[in-house]
Amino acid sequence: MERFSVKAVDRIAPVIPALPAGDLRQEAFERQLQTQVGKSMPVAVLARLADGSFLVRVAEQHARMALPAGTQPGTELPMTLVSTSPRPAFQQAGAGQLIHPTLVHQDLPDLRAGGPAALAAFKAQLAPGADPAGADPRNAHVSLSDAGRSIARILAAAQGPAGEAAAIRSAAPLAGPGTPEPARLAQALQGALAQSGLFYESHVAEWADGKRALPELLREPQMQRALADGVPKGMLAETDPVAAQLVSQQLATHENGRVAWQGQVWPGQDMQWEIHKDAPEGGRQQPGDAEPGWRSGLRLRFAGLGEIAASVVISGDQLHIQLKADSGETRALLRARAGELAAALGAAGSPLASLDIHSARESDV
Structure with missing residues (x-):
């Protein structure tokens, strides 16, 4: 696979302070959003708070957002997730500003059911004279450059019906008829x-x-x-x-x-193929950690063998393969020919570190 890089189009100001170390809940929230960049997400506006910000629910999490003053509680705003680094940033359609959610660490069990007690208690913490420690300067609006606004418009224009x-x-x-x-x-x-x-x-x-x-x-x-x-x-x-x-x-x-790639590898034979970096343990790469490996996964359906899914992981000089098939006969055949696969890979200079063959129902691909 080829290496790819995209240079930043401009610098966004002001500089956003880094999150405090050990904010595990925020880190989990960011990991949850990593696959949603460029997609439209519903942001439910729950209440306007005393400091002028709003309490919202986004991606099943309660957060504070600095929304426009005319925003009405009880509404749902579609927002595009523009980035997750250095922290999540959303943009409303047609707006030229980024909005950063700050997670609410208080438990608000009654909000989903519309109960007023928890909401009132939370609003009291942000009332005039209350401890301002919860205020987060990173939640201020950040202006986008012209290039940044163009990218946001392109992302919005390219979304499919489901935002995928x-x-x-x-x-x-990719190949002609017959065995390629x-x-x-x-x-x-x-x-x-x-x-x-x-x-x-x-x-x-x-x-x-x-x-x-x-x-x-x-x-x-x-x-x-x-x-x-x-x-x-x-x-x-x-x-x-x-x-x-x-x-x-x-x-x-x-x-x-x-x-991700989809197409026919030879006439009549469809294939779904995906390549991605393996996520580091805990979701964040630490200094000194080895470079994350690459995972290649594909699905094929054969007339005589049924559906077979393969996952190939390359980590350093280690090659790991996992094969999944619904048919017991197909799994038995794959196990019987496993030695040939290992020998062929070894001859090609890619020795097999592990091979796992089991039913697709035993775990997700």
Whole structure:
């Protein structure tokens, strides 16, 4: 898989202070949101507090937000999650400001049922003269640059009906009819990602440095659209839904370290493929920790074997494979040929560290 990087478009001011060490609840909240970047999320407004902020419920958590003064309690606001680093940031449609939720650490058991007692108690803590320790300067509005507002509009324009980013889709099978040659199929899969447009900017930089040939660059969607429509029209992601979807995929890939592909590997054989970084233990990488490994997962359905799911994990020089199948006969066949798989991987220079074969019903893929 190719390395990818996206440079920041601008610096956001003011600087947001870091969260205190050991804020486990906030860390869990951020981990929960990591896969939702670029998606629209409902924010339920529960009450206006004495300090002018609002008590809300977002992602099943109670938090304070600095919403516009005219916001009415009892309403639900759709907001786009723009980023989770250095802390979660939301944006209302058409607004040019980021809003940061600050989790409420008090237990509010009656709020979901609409009970007033817990809400009144919480509001009393923020009344004039109350201890201001709960106030959080990080919850202030932060202005977005023009580039930041453009990115937010692109993210909103690229959302599907369920707010889910689409996978890369190949229009044609990667291999011809018959049994594909493994080496050529692997090369075709690599090309499907490399020429998807997700890594276009890094490929342009490589071309400028003489490390990539121009014909390779011309096969990517951005160049294809520019050649077909003219550069000015082809690059307007805000007004072009296809370009907006691609930019949204690039941002989500950079944020989450995850790429999904769907298509036919050969005529009539569909495959779902996903590659992502393994999350470090505890959700955060610590100084001195080894670089997170990569996990590749795919699903295939064969006429004689049924559905088979495979998960391949590469961590350092260790290769781990997990195979799942619903059919007991298929699992028995896979176990019987496990030695051949291990021998082939060893001959290819990728010795197998572990192989696990079991039913798909025993655990999630």
